[in-house]
Amino acid sequence: MPVWLREHSWRQTLTAVYLSLPLRGARATPANIFCSEQYLKVSIPPFLFEAILYAPVDDRNSTAKIGNGNIFFTLYKKEPAMWDSLTLADAGKEKLQYLRENAVLKAQEKAKEETEAKKITKQEHKKYALESTMKVEEAERKRIEDLKDKERQKVAKELEFWKNQQKDADKYKSVQKKEELRQEIEPLKERKNEKMNKSRIPNEGTSKIRLKSTKGHGSCSIFSQNLKEERLPAPRAAATIKVNFTPRVFPTALRESRLAEEEEWLHKQAEARRRINSDLSELEDLKEEEKSPDWLKDKGNNMFAMGNYLGAVNAYNLAVRLNSKLPLLYLNRAACHLKLRNLHKAIEDSSKALELLTPPVPDNENARVKAHVRRGTAFCQLELYTEGLQDYEAALKIDPKNKNIEKDAEKIRHLIQETMQSS
Amino acid sequence: AAGPDRPQVVSHVQQALSYTVFDCKWVPRSARLLCLGSAARGTGLVQLYELHGARLELLREIEKPKPIKCGTFGATSLQQRYLATGDFDGNLNIWNLEAPEIPVYSVKGHKEIINSIDGVGGLGIGEGAPEIVTGSRDGTVKVWDPRQNDTPVANMEPVHGESKRDCWTVAFGNAYNQEERVVCAGYDNGDIKLFDLRTMSLRWETNIKNGVCSVEFDRKDINMNKLVATSLEGKFHVFDMRTQHPTKGFASVSEKAQKSTIWQVRHLPQNRDIFMTSGGSGSLHLWKYEYPAQRSKKDSEGSEMGVAGSVSLLQNVTLSTQPISSLDWSPDKKGLCVCGAFDQTVRVLIVTKLNKI
Numbered sequence: 001m002p003v004w005l006r007e008h009s010w011r012q013t014l015t016a017v018y019l020s021l022p023l024r025g026a027r028a029t030p031a032n033i034f035c036s037e038q039y040l041k042v043s044i045p046p047f048l049f050e051a052i053l054y055a056p057v058d059d060r061n062s063t064a065k066i067g068n069g070n071i072f073f074t075l076y077k078k079e080p081a082m083w084d085s086l087t088l089a090d091a092g093k094e095k096l097q098y099l100r101e102n103a104v105l106k107a108q109e110k111a112k113e114e115t116e117a118k119k120i121t122k123q124e125h126k127k128y129a130l131e132s133t134m135k136v137e138e139a140e141r142k143r144i145e146d147l148k149d150k151e152r153q154k155v156a157k158e159l160e161f162w163k164n165q166q167k168d169a170d171k172y173k174s175v176q177k178k179e180e181l182r183q184e185i186e187p188l189k190e191r192k193n194e195k196m197n198k199s200r201i202p203n204e205g206t207s208k209i210r211l212k213s214t215k216g217h218g219s220c221s222i223f224s225q226n227l228k229e230e231r232l233p234a235p236r237a238a239a240t241i242k243v244n245f246t247p248r249v250f251p252t253a254l255r256e257s258r259l260a261e262e263e264e265w266l267h268k269q270a271e272a273r274r275r276i277n278s279d280l281s282e283l284e285d286l287k288e289e290e291k292s293p294d295w296l297k298d299k300g301n302n303m304f305a306m307g308n309y310l311g312a313v314n315a316y317n318l319a320v321r322l323n324s325k326l327p328l329l330y331l332n333r334a335a336c337h338l339k340l341r342n343l344h345k346a347i348e349d350s351s352k353a354l355e356l357l358t359p360p361v362p363d364n365e366n367a368r369v370k371a372h373v374r375r376g377t378a379f380c381q382l383e384l385y386t387e388g389l390q391d392y393e394a395a396l397k398i399d400p401k402n403k404n405i406e407k408d409a410e411k412i413r414h415l416i417q418e419t420m421q422s423s
Numbered sequence: 424a425a426g427p428d429r430p431q432v433v434s435h436v437q438q439a440l441s442y443t444v445f446d447c448k449w450v451p452r453s454a455r456l457l458c459l460g461s462a463a464r465g466t467g468l469v470q471l472y473e474l475h476g477a478r479l480e481l482l483r484e485i486e487k488p489k490p491i492k493c494g495t496f497g498a499t500s501l502q503q504r505y506l507a508t509g510d511f512d513g514n515l516n517i518w519n520l521e522a523p524e525i526p527v528y529s530v531k532g533h534k535e536i537i538n539s540i541d542g543v544g545g546l547g548i549g550e551g552a553p554e555i556v557t558g559s560r561d562g563t564v565k566v567w568d569p570r571q572n573d574t575p576v577a578n579m580e581p582v583h584g585e586s587k588r589d590c591w592t593v594a595f596g597n598a599y600n601q602e603e604r605v606v607c608a609g610y611d612n613g614d615i616k617l618f619d620l621r622t623m624s625l626r627w628e629t630n631i632k633n634g635v636c637s638v639e640f641d642r643k644d645i646n647m648n649k650l651v652a653t654s655l656e657g658k659f660h661v662f663d664m665r666t667q668h669p670t671k672g673f674a675s676v677s678e679k680a681q682k683s684t685i686w687q688v689r690h691l692p693q694n695r696d697i698f699m700t701s702g703g704s705g706s707l708h709l710w711k712y713e714y715p716a717q718r719s720k721k722d723s724e725g726s727e728m729g730v731a732g733s734v735s736l737l738q739n740v741t742l743s744t745q746p747i748s749s750l751d752w753s754p755d756k757k758g759l760c761v762c763g764a765f766d767q768t769v770r771v772l773i774v775t776k777l778n779k780i
Contacts (some may be wrong), residue, residue: 152433155773156477159435162756163454163474170452232544233552233601234570236576239623242580245588246614246630247550 461490497542509537549644562587595642609635705743
């Protein structure tokens with residue numbers, strides 16, 4: 001049960017009511033005061049004071065002053081009239097209740113309206129702020145544009161002025177030139193004829209053209225040119241300077257890429273693998289895996305490593321019959337033939353391998369080097385040293401860093417020189 | 424320089440062309456400019472324009488059988504003003520623009536396109552014989568004298584058997600008296616080679632890793648002072664050419680300006696420390712070089728070594744979306760320049776406030 005505060009005192013004027021409410025030691029804050037048009041409540045638990053006002057008041061402008069253990073209300077009447085009493089006397093319970101609820105509702109509505117109003121004003125303020133910043137920026141931009149325009153105009157004017165100056169200068173110069181020439185023409189005409197006769201024989205064509213082409217300028221330029229020629233040094237003695245270029249580690253990607261050729265090489269390899277000549281009578285008694293050229297090649301490599309050169313050659317032969325497009329088979333067979341001293345066969349096989357190793361791409365570099373070296377060796381052993389040297393040099397070109405090839409090439413060169421000297 | 428005192432690049436005139444322009448040059452002592460390029464049907468075009476107020480007026484159009492890549496006025500006298508051009512077929516021609524039907528001098532100098540051309544000894548600048556140097560895709564750099572037909576007076580070619588690299592740019596320099604002259608050539612693998620024409624030898628070479636698009640000395644007719652070399656991937660190097668160290672060569676400072684290729688560098692004729700670079704993203708950058716306190720110092724063995732200075736950006740502007748492939752300052756009016764871009768336009772620009780630098 002709240003404790004009612006009843007010791008209030010009030011007085012009124014025509015327009016306002018002053019209500020003084022002593023608080024029995026309780027501390028009041030604005031949250032404790034609730035006022036609507038016709039209802040006033042102060043609730044500081046456990047104290048409670050409520051009043052149904054005699055007539056509606058303007059609750060927006062009314063004030064409450066809290067201090068000195070007292071709340072002092074200044075309520076402005078909606079209609080200026082003298083009140084009989086502060087509160088409505090015949091306030092039944094239901095009426096009280098109804099009024100209370102009404103008051104609360106009204107207060108809520110008011111609060112809502114206020115928030116709405118606040119929102120609207122906020123938006124308007126924002127809009128205004130935006131507009132004014134835009135205006136400011138526009139002004140700045142315009143200022144810069146104006147500056148630029150002014151510069152442009154100034155500069156254009158200067159340019160015109162300079163151009164006119166040029167024109168005048170040109171006119172003056174041409175007038176001057178004509179004067180000078182008139183004075184110089186006589187002795188120079190003779191000289192010109194002399195020169196023409198002298199130079200007629202060697203370069204008739206060019207001197208004629210020169211005369212023709214300078215017609216526009218009148219005869220002035222030839223004379224002055226002739227004069228100047230005598231003051232200029234003679235053309236330089238022709239010479240050549242040889243240059244070397246720094247090698248590039250990463251050549252320019254697309255300009256120098258051998259893309260087309262690399263594609264071709266890959267294509268060829270793929271084709272070669274697919275082609276297998278499988279209709280051979282000897283194959284009937286071989287197992288499935290033994291029919292693959294790769295397996296045969298591996299077999300051949302093993303036999304070569306163990307020194308069984310004839311066996312290796314047989315293996316390679318069969319592999320070639322199955323698939324004649326694999327360059328490595330020929331390459332390895334050439335090595336076997338070298339060991340067996342079948343030099344002509346070695347040359348044939350290396351050549352076939354090289355044929356199949358086109359187009360030349362970094363991918364098949366190693367293979368090509370080997371092919372050239374093997375063929376070169378075969379040639380040398382046949383005493384065809386020049387062909388051998390050619391092959392060695394080709395190998396060196398592909399792989400310049402290989403010391404063995406270099407050494408061998410040197411040896412061959414010496415041999416050639418010796419045979420040439422002795423023969 | 425502070426904000427309001429910075430040089431501004433003002434676009435004065437813009438002219439749309441109906442062909443690809445590869446080079447644009449001012450005609451000396453006049454307000455006329457030349458555009459050299461290639462028409463759609465595969466012929467070469469030379470157009471002569473005159474600056475009239477805010478527009479360019481076409482004075483003359485000359486069509487030639489082969490597309491023209493580059494041109495220079497460097498080797499002619501001021502009275503004659505003959506244009507030397509290099510075309511896509513490797514021909515070097517010198518034309519009299521008043522009577523352009525037959526060239527004054529013509530030679531098939533190279534087997535492939537002439538990428539770059541430069542002339543020295545003419546226009547009343549410098550001393551010595553007028554010479555033209557051409558650099559071509561066939562890897563050779565040849566120096567021609569217009570008085571000698573058919574054979575070059577100097578030929579810088581790769582050693583026999585060496586795979587060739589394209590020469591992308593050439594420049595003359597050090598022509599301060601009648602005998603001295605150097606040619607600097609830049610190649611597509613990043614090589615920069617300096618050839619001395621008096622001793623007919625290779626004086627210096629270096630490699631800047633990226634293909635060299637453009638080289639230029641700050642002045643052709645003085646003791647060589649600075650060399651700017653621009654390359655792919657937005658880098659350029661400024662070499663101090665006054666002091667050559669026996670092993671380290673010339674000192675340099677490098678700057679990475681843009682993400683794209685720097686196509687051209689051109690020094691301001693009136694101030695040799697200011698230069699403009701044009702880029703593959705259609706932008707122009709104006710730079711100033713500042714010398715160091717001491718231009719050379721002694722290294723540990725006592726030999727002289729150059730000290731490179733610093734480069735500062737004065738202004739930059741983006742004019743186009745396509746690369747600006749050619750740039751030329753007017754030798755007569757300070758700050759006036761013309762640039763041609765691959766969007767088939769040629770623009771006349773004015774750079775202001777260069778007096779205050």
